[in-house]
Amino acid sequence: MSIHLTSKAATLLQHLCVDIDSRRVGSAGNRQATALFASAAAACGFAVEQPVFDCMDWVEEGVDLTVDGAAFDALASPYSLGCRVHAPLAVVSTVEDLAQAEVAGQVLLLHGALAQEQLMPKNFTFYNPEHHQRIVALLEQKAPAAIIAATGHNPELAGAVYPFPLIEDGDFDIPSVYMTDVEGARLAACAGREVSLHSRAWRIPSTGCNVMARKGDPRRRVVFFAHIDAKAGTPGAIDNASGVVILLLLAELLTDYAGKLGAEIVALNGEDYYAASGEMQWLSMNQGRMDQIVLGVNMDGVGYRLGKTAFSLYSCPAEIEQAIRAELAPHAGMVEGGPWYQSDHSLFVYNGVPALAFTSDHFVELWTEIAHTARDLPEIVDPGRLAAVAEALHALLLRLERQAGGR
């Protein structure tokens, strides 16, 4: 494996996760990251496009929550409006209770069964279960002045974050904050009493962009994805600077690529953003062009220093399946894993495009202990593994190009 690629991977990781303060969509750091990606791809001879979308940045300066002078710990829900409210506390723990409640103008504490799962944003179209939509609709209909959500550990849905924000939605306009289930139990005992809630949080209109870098024939192309955005409050090394680094190493390896088979390298901007703006933009730009994609590749959570790199295949025709296995199976550091759908390769899968996804086989540990937290640092990523994936993808593209040429 190339020493040059490995050291370049380490440098890029440091730059994306440490030198750049945050890659949350709408932030200055997010725009620095997309600009860096665009200029690096252009330097490798790619035609680069950076279509802009409107989005929302968000800042907060803490929450004060008191009942008769006693303070409670709470955090502003990401993308929530701020508020200053003095009103009686209502408490509900089930959907049935919520449906019956008269809580207009009050401060509403949601806990227990009602606060088990993070609610999907109301305008999120990819996945939005009916019971979430029902809760959101009831909340809007009941019109409390503000919402307090008390949440526990939910590794499966909220990952490593505790407490997790029940609501993370810039399109939901009732101000909300969240707290631990322990703090929630203490607050629930104050039902009916006057609560003072002051949340200092602001929505800031902003912009972001995807970066699309292309070479070769766009009508028969392999598309490589990694999301470049990160949640607020995390350096986002394994989620997903590592994937972005692989794309940039691949771009370098393709500097002299002159094959007919097109290569499109995309830094998608929105996998960890409530509105998935980059994903929505890429889908709309590729309406009616999905059947031109020979193979879609996505990287998310790759390069964990423990375990192996796991790859998984989705509806690949036999010749592509063979090409993938021929290139990847011989790598001692790679293993074929089962399907998963919680990342951008779902854009390919749901549109019938053959897909290949990369992550780490310690996926569960990463998701439940590291993802979306301050612990997601470059130290947990092995740059050599990123170089290995980039080299394997380069070899795979050349193999697919030879197969196409042989026809």
Ligand SMILES: [Zn+2]
């Ligand atoms: Zn991710």
